[in-house]
Amino acid sequence: SQTIHQWPATLVQPVGSPLSLECTVEGTSNPNLYWYRQAAGRGLQLLFYSVGIGQISSEVPQNLSASRPQDRQFILSSKKLLLSDSGFYLCAWDRGQSEAFFGQGTRLTVV
Amino acid sequence: AQSVAQPEDQVNVAEGNPLTVKCTYSVSGNPYLFWYVQYPNRGLQFLLKYITGDNLVKGSYGFEAEFNKSQTSFHLKKPSALVSDSALYFCAVRARFSGGYNKLIFGAGTRLAVHP
Numbered sequence: 001s002q003t004i005h006q007w008p009a010t011l012v013q014p015v016g017s018p019l020s021l022e023c024t025v026e027g028t029s030n031p032n033l034y035w036y037r038q039a040a041g042r043g044l045q046l047l048f049y050s051v052g053i054g055q056i057s058s059e060v061p062q063n064l065s066a067s068r069p070q071d072r073q074f075i076l077s078s079k080k081l082l083l084s085d086s087g088f089y090l091c092a093w094d095r096g097q098s099e100a101f102f103g104q105g106t107r108l109t110v111v
Numbered sequence: 112a113q114s115v116a117q118p119e120d121q122v123n124v125a126e127g128n129p130l131t132v133k134c135t136y137s138v139s140g141n142p143y144l145f146w147y148v149q150y151p152n153r154g155l156q157f158l159l160k161y162i163t164g165d166n167l168v169k170g171s172y173g174f175e176a177e178f179n180k181s182q183t184s185f186h187l188k189k190p191s192a193l194v195s196d197s198a199l200y201f202c203a204v205r206a207r208f209s210g211g212y213n214k215l216i217f218g219a220g221t222r223l224a225v226h227p
Binding site for chain 2: 006034042043044046049088090092094097098099100101102103104105107
């Protein structure tokens with residue numbers, strides 16, 4: 001069966017520090033991968049999606065970047081965090097037209 | 112524009128009563144529709160989907176949803192609510208964008224509160 005791992009679960013980082021969140025998927029190949037951010041426990045904002053290795057599409061210009069170095073690995077990064085980067089970050093995967101499956105999320109607090 | 116709307120920020124229901132969480136959509140072509148539930152500080156869990164076929168789809172935890180093409184709606188329902196159903200519910204639709212990519216578009220979410 002397929003599983004998705006996302007870590008860390010919580011993270012507190014100072015303003016100006018770098019960020020690296022990792023997401024890996026097991027049990028499938030060539031998934032579509034997504035990074036979402038959720039603010040204040042409400043709507044989801046799509047940040048990045050990837051349909052293959054090295055293929056990244058950015059939805060919203062911002063202080064973040066994403067990379068997909070391997071088929072089932074998706075990394076969200078920042079060189080210098082801002083206070084406004086705080087939020088709940090969710091990784092997800094899907095195949096074609098099917099439903100997406102989500103990781104457990106990372107609560108990022110920038111202080 | 113392709114979109115999903117959840118018109119209610121919050122729905123309050125007494126335990127044992129039926130519940131409905133509303134969703135309407137706007138997409139070109141045939142819609143692929145989904146419902147997810149989110150508990151505090153957790154990821155989204157898939158509940159059910161409509162791809163084709165019977166307009167009434169059944170999902171996890173006793174939930175069901177009815178696809179209505181003429182009203183472009185996909186409301187989530189449950190005959191008898193439980194306190195444990197209290198959570199944040201998201202409706203989503205697949206939409207095709209330029210470049211051939213299709214992505215999930217989520218509604219803003221509806222908070223369901225079931226009172227004892």
